[in-house]
Amino acid sequence: MNETILRVKDLHVSFHTLDGTVEAVRGVTFSLKKGETLALVGESGSGKSVSMKAINRVLPGNTIYGGGEILYEGQDLLKLSEEEMEKIRGRKIAMIFQDPMTSLNPTMNVGRQIAESIRVHEDMPEKEAIAQAIELMKLVGIRNPEESWKNYPHQFSGGMRQRVMIALSLACKPDILIADEPTTALDVTIQSQILDLIDDLKKKLNMSVIFITHDLGVVAHVADKVAVMYAGRIVEIGTAEEIFYNPQHPYTWGLICSMPSLDTKDESLYSIPGAPPNMLHAPKGDAFAPRNAYAMPIDFEQQPPFFKVGNSPTHFAATWLLAPQAPHVTPPAEICRRYEVFKHSYLLQI
Known part of the structure; x- marks a missing residue:
């Protein structure tokens, strides 16, 4: 049986606002095994994305962590310094989002963006990093990567930009990939391709995947385990x-x-x-x-x-x-x- 790589225990997250304190996550508990795909499902505002952003500590400054633990390889991520989190964020736990244009730099070609991520974490020469970036682009199914790595984000279609984001997320071979509504803005055919790609990469790289979505149908054929969230809590969980x-x-x-x-x-x-x-x-x-x-x-x-x-x-x-x-x-x-x-x-x- 695969080992548990992530365990979230009784997580509470709130936000200070001008109107008062919003209780976004209220006692979320779940575990994730090596090589497993967990789908978090629920309506908008149910706390899915907040729970996952809490894992990578990328929530805004008005966030209140009200208790609980996020245990990754025995470490409580909520107790780590920002410097310690930088060694985990992206390298061990990576995220992809539904709109890649908000995450990609429009002034830098995509190959260099992927290569830069590799160099930051791996201390690798630029030429070698670009070669590895091209291999990653090939892995995620980007056509003619030997030439297209020089292109800018706006020169790719929505589906290809999402593949670029997946390549960027995989640059450091993370243990866990968090996919936050990665197919919402895509048509049904491209959605299926991206879902199949993530599932295929999970198996090839033995990654764990957390999939955030409001659409049960999207994850019917890729999730091993499903957690249904409502009003900041998990209300049902199972295979x-x-x-x-x-x-x-x-x-x-x-x-x-x-x-x-x-x-x-x-x-x-x-x-x-x-x-x-x-x-x-x-x-x-x-x-x-x-x-x-x-x-x-x-x-x-x-x-x-x-x-x-x-x-x-x-x-x-x-x-x-x-x-x-x-x-x-x-x-x-x-x-x-x-x-x-x-x-x-x-x-x-x-």
């Missing part, structure tokens, strides 16, 4: 098969049912009623309770703990519906129908 084939949290049901498919008509597209809570005023009980058709009085009073799902050692959900004394409920027929459509459309890929 991809467990989350897609046996979801337990009403929020996970809603996410799955809201996925469009070839069989879904525009007028019948499901959406979760209501809106996420304002995290300036974090809810007392289960944050999803006001949007949950199955909410019980206890949901408005107490945050549910994680309950083990069946006999699985990997599948847990934070919902009072799994408490021994809770009534047995099944999703309404309409949700079941949509879920079956989703499975037929996406889950053959798992």
Whole structure:
């Protein structure tokens, strides 16, 4: 069994704002094994990106780390100095983002940008670094890298720029690659190519990958493990098969049912009623309770703990519906129908 390379324990992150303190991450816990892909899924504002940026300590100056641990190879990253983090950030834990134009320097050709990253971390001569940059561009599928390394970011298509960003992230052969919505701005065909590329590179380089997305369908065929986030917490976690084939949290049901498919008509597209809570005023009980058709009085009073799902050692959900004394409920027929459509459309890929 692969060793655990990253362990996040009870992470809390807030932000000072003019309106007050925003509780963005509220007790997130998960682990990541060597060579594993973890997908963090949830609506915008659920805390996915904040949790991952906390790992690399790239959050803004108004950030408050309110507790918890981020353990990488036994070191708590929250306790390291900035100088110590610079030896890990990029070299051991790298990130790619959804818009490469905000990360690439428009005044420098892409080959030199990749080579510069190699030189900073590896203390390598420029000529050798450029040669290695060309090899990386070839690895990520950039056409004619012997010539195109001289091109500038604006001379590449969106999909090719994203490949450049992946090459830049791989420059130091990191142990962990964090991909923050890397396919959002791309069309469906290019999305699939980028997903397949990341999955292929993970296997070739034995990397661990954390994939951040709001789209369950995007990661159906690449994730080993899925964590569903809502209002700063993980509400369900398990293997991809467990989350897609046996979801337990009403929020996970809603996410799955809201996925469009070839069989879904525009007028019948499901959406979760209501809106996420304002995290300036974090809810007392289960944050999803006001949007949950199955909410019980206890949901408005107490945050549910994680309950083990069946006999699985990997599948847990934070919902009072799994408490021994809770009534047995099944999703309404309409949700079941949509879920079956989703499975037929996406889950053959798992």
